[in-house]
Amino acid sequence: MKIALVGGTGNIGKGLAVRWASKHDVLIGSRLEEKAKTCVLEYSKHAGTTRLVGCSNESAVEQADVVVLCVPFEYVTTTIESVRHVIEGKCVISPVVPMRVSSNRAEYTPPEEGSAALLVRTILPESASLASAFHTVPAKGLVNPEGGYDVVVCGEEEAKKVAFELAIDANLRPFDGGPLENSPLVESLTPLLINLGIYNNLKNVSIKFLYDDIGR
Amino acid sequence: MKIALVGGTGNIGKGLAVRWASKHDVLIGSRLEEKAKTCVLEYSKHAGTTRLVGCSNESAVEQADVVVLCVPFEYVTTTIESVRHVIEGKCVISPVVPMRVSSNRAEYTPPEEGSAALLVRTILPESASLASAFHTVPAKGLVNPEGGYDVVVCGEEEAKKVAFELAIDANLRPFDGGPLENSPLVESLTPLLINLGIYNNLKNVSIKFLYDDIGR
Numbered sequence: 001m002k003i004a005l006v007g008g009t010g011n012i013g014k015g016l017a018v019r020w021a022s023k024h025d026v027l028i029g030s031r032l033e034e035k036a037k038t039c040v041l042e043y044s045k046h047a048g049t050t051r052l053v054g055c056s057n058e059s060a061v062e063q064a065d066v067v068v069l070c071v072p073f074e075y076v077t078t079t080i081e082s083v084r085h086v087i088e089g090k091c092v093i094s095p096v097v098p099m100r101v102s103s104n105r106a107e108y109t110p111p112e113e114g115s116a117a118l119l120v121r122t123i124l125p126e127s128a129s130l131a132s133a134f135h136t137v138p139a140k141g142l143v144n145p146e147g148g149y150d151v152v153v154c155g156e157e158e159a160k161k162v163a164f165e166l167a168i169d170a171n172l173r174p175f176d177g178g179p180l181e182n183s184p185l186v187e188s189l190t191p192l193l194i195n196l197g198i199y200n201n202l203k204n205v206s207i208k209f210l211y212d213d214i215g216r
Numbered sequence: 217m218k219i220a221l222v223g224g225t226g227n228i229g230k231g232l233a234v235r236w237a238s239k240h241d242v243l244i245g246s247r248l249e250e251k252a253k254t255c256v257l258e259y260s261k262h263a264g265t266t267r268l269v270g271c272s273n274e275s276a277v278e279q280a281d282v283v284v285l286c287v288p289f290e291y292v293t294t295t296i297e298s299v300r301h302v303i304e305g306k307c308v309i310s311p312v313v314p315m316r317v318s319s320n321r322a323e324y325t326p327p328e329e330g331s332a333a334l335l336v337r338t339i340l341p342e343s344a345s346l347a348s349a350f351h352t353v354p355a356k357g358l359v360n361p362e363g364g365y366d367v368v369v370c371g372e373e374e375a376k377k378v379a380f381e382l383a384i385d386a387n388l389r390p391f392d393g394g395p396l397e398n399s400p401l402v403e404s405l406t407p408l409l410i411n412l413g414i415y416n417n418l419k420n421v422s423i424k425f426l427y428d429d430i431g432r
Contacts, residue, residue, distance in 0.1 A: 105394060105395075108401060149426075182321070192398075195401065196393065203427060204428040206425070209409075209424075212419045
């Protein structure tokens with residue numbers, strides 16, 4: 001698969017790029033093409049592969065089958081608008097979390113649509129399929145490909161299916177969280193995990209789901 | 217400690233009663249005293265102890281050091297109002313979750329105060345100390361005292377300290393979730409876990425937190 005990491009020069013972009021680069025073509029997108037190319041040199045040290053390419057966000061999306069929105073919530077609207085003309089018919093995955101983080105507290109601050117994913121849905125063209133995923137992976141832990149984490153995937157069927165496949169390829173264990181309307185429950189896990197780190201003096205807090213029956 | 221389980225005749229009341237009855241005096245409260253006494257006979261089969269007593273909610277709260285609100289969200293306001301005159305100065309623990317559950321979806325539906333716990337805070341007398349806890353334990357799994365689960369505790373210092381002790385006595389692993397303002401992040405874990413059960417065909421879904429550094 002060809003995966004565009006829009007705004008892929010940040011922490012979560014690095015982790016996902018390193019995990020996917022051995023199985024997929026990963027296009028690191030940035031507003032500044034030069035910055036993307038510099039990141040690719042850095043990421044390649046961890047990934048040990050040449051299947052990483054740095055380019056503009058627009059060029060990354062244009063070439064990709066799947067687009068992962070690796071931008072902070074504040075930039076998600078303008079970023080999508082800048083690539084909207086080349087995103088028609090593609091699968092889009094949003095790990096975006098609207099939150100306010102200070103030194104002693106993280107708070108979930110969803111827009112009036114109810115969640116980042118529900119806002120993104122209103123901006124994307126109808127033909128794009130959207131899933132919300134990868135909120136529970138600690139960005140730094142992700143860079144070490146051996147750390148297995150659980151992720152919850154909400155969304156529309158086509159994008160959800162792709163997100164499940166990509167999760168497994170990244171050594172993550174995906175769970176179905178239902179339709180996109182459930183995304184507030186999943187996005188709000190990120191500030192919860194940050195808070196557990198703050199109040200309990202822990203690092204890279206993540207989640208494992210336990211259950212009794214294996215009907216999967 | 218003397219623990220009142222207000223509305224303790226339901227599933228969560230049963231599980232907590234069974235786990236605490238070997239170490240504490242547990243007062244099962246109900247609007248109907250007879251119902252509480254019948255439950256005590258049933259619970260005692262699991263707990264193997266005589267430190268369980270059935271009584272009215274009012275009598276349970278009056279005798280207790282700690283009060284656990286085991287009622288559904290719909291009844292929390294009227295229940296607290298009915299025991300408000302005997303709850304002064306006590307520690308109160310709220311596992312209450314405002315949610316709408318249908319066959320194919322659970323949704324977090326907080327009141328305008330932001331969460332059940334924040335609503336409860338507005339009804340309780342100032343002298344009572346409040347914590348929000350025990351939202352992530354599957355009620356049925358709780359009855360088997362061997363199942364270890366993680367719980368997040370938010371709230372005011374005095375009640376939080378008691379909730380931590382009681383969690384450990386119930387073979388649960390408590391994490392500090394910060395002040396009561398963070399309770400929406402914790403309460404919304406319950407509909408998330410119910411959804412994971414629905415969409416992935418799992419039973420008794422619960423959470424385990426993973427982390428890198430043990431600074432606790």
